[in-house]
Amino acid sequence: MSRLLEVCDLRVEFRTRDGVAEAVGGVSYAVDAGQTLAVLGESGSGKSVTAQAVMGILDSPPGRITGGQVLFQGRDLLTMGAEERRRIRGAAMAMIFQDALSALNPVVPVGAQLAEMYEVHRGMSRKDARRRAVELMERVRIPAAAQRAGDHPHQFSGGMRQRIMIAMAMALEPDLIIADEPTTALDVTVQAQVMEVLAELRREYAMGLVLITHDLGVVADVADTIAVMYAGRIVETAPVRDLYRRPAHPYTRGLLDSVPRVDHRGERLYAIKGAPPNPLALPSGCPFHPRCPRAQEVCRVERPPLYEVTAAAGTGSPGARTSACHFWKDELDALDAVNA
Numbered sequence: 001m002s003r004l005l006e007v008c009d010l011r012v013e014f015r016t017r018d019g020v021a022e023a024v025g026g027v028s029y030a031v032d033a034g035q036t037l038a039v040l041g042e043s044g045s046g047k048s049v050t051a052q053a054v055m056g057i058l059d060s061p062p063g064r065i066t067g068g069q070v071l072f073q074g075r076d077l078l079t080m081g082a083e084e085r086r087r088i089r090g091a092a093m094a095m096i097f098q099d100a101l102s103a104l105n106p107v108v109p110v111g112a113q114l115a116e117m118y119e120v121h122r123g124m125s126r127k128d129a130r131r132r133a134v135e136l137m138e139r140v141r142i143p144a145a146a147q148r149a150g151d152h153p154h155q156f157s158g159g160m161r162q163r164i165m166i167a168m169a170m171a172l173e174p175d176l177i178i179a180d181e182p183t184t185a186l187d188v189t190v191q192a193q194v195m196e197v198l199a200e201l202r203r204e205y206a207m208g209l210v211l212i213t214h215d216l217g218v219v220a221d222v223a224d225t226i227a228v229m230y231a232g233r234i235v236e237t238a239p240v241r242d243l244y245r246r247p248a249h250p251y252t253r254g255l256l257d258s259v260p261r262v263d264h265r266g267e268r269l270y271a272i273k274g275a276p277p278n279p280l281a282l283p284s285g286c287p288f289h290p291r292c293p294r295a296q297e298v299c300r301v302e303r304p305p306l307y308e309v310t311a312a313a314g315t316g317s318p319g320a321r322t323s324a325c326h327f328w329k330d331e332l333d334a335l336d337a338v339n340a
């Protein structure tokens with residue numbers, strides 16, 4: 001499987017009136033062709049800022065990339081010329097945003113917006129471009145696509161608009177799509193339908209997909225690997241099944257325990273205490289320590305590195321897991337004791 005994207009030790013800071021906020025503090029992840037990586041975290045965890053830095057759409061200033069590499073098919077996007085980077089971004093990498101209404105042009109019919117991609121990037125005639133646009137709308141399951149191509153974005157429901165966003169991103173058949181909370185504004189049934197369309201297209205075109213979300217429910221069926229972010233850092237990575245079965249970080253476990261389950265009806269839902277930290281004043285040591293039920297003295301003074309969670313510890317997937325917790329092994333042992 002070929003490596004599409006490799007983010008290495010990426011750092012982003014924001015200069016504000018109150019000081020410098022470290023929004024992304026050395027994030028690394030990789031996506032191969034045909035793979036889906038879900039980046040999971042609460043708002044403010046740095047997951048969207050990382051994606052914006054990767055796509056080159058960071059609000060700058062106040063945002064600033066202060067270190068790291070973003071290798072796309074082996075070439076560093078951060079050091080290449082603006083023109084070359086724009087070309088890659090237009091054709092080989094595409095992004096799906098959370099809010100389709102503000103990402104689409106409100107005064108141009110959706111069919112014309114899609115057709116423009118083919119005219120500008122593929123040099124197609126207007127007639128051919130319009131035909132391709134309708135085909136694409138059918139592909140993302142917009143009913144009566146030929147008639148609806150003349151409608152404006154506000155004439156579509158939220159779910160249908162999000163499908164049009166997917167169509168826009170897919171139009172040039174990119175190698176990689178970054179989807180930033182693509183279903184957050186939708187109700188649960190529509191969410192599932194939109195995710196199904198996205199997953200189907202990803203499989204069909206063997207694209208890489210980075211799916212950014214705060215919703216564990218969204219990722220279970222579509223992701224291969226999950227990276228959990230907290231306070232601008234990755235705190236756990238694991239193949240999706242391993243992470244759901246045996247989370248190796250107390251924060252991940254807290255997120256999983258706070259998801260409602262049909263087999264736990266009537267039970268009180270777990271809530272992680274406290275709130276995510278202020279990026280202008282991150283806690284010392286492990287940034288999760290003020291909220292962590294397992295915190296010990298060392299956690300207050302020593303920042304945990306990303307430990308490799310080894311197969312020898314019974315995790316099942318050698319070399320594929322990491323956890324930024326001094327006590328990841330105790331966390332797994334405690335889980336095993338509960339499940340024994």
Ligand code: SF4
Nearest residue numbers: 286289292299325326
């Ligand atoms: Fe909790 Fe300590 Fe692990 Fe941080 S290092 S997650 S505070 S146990």
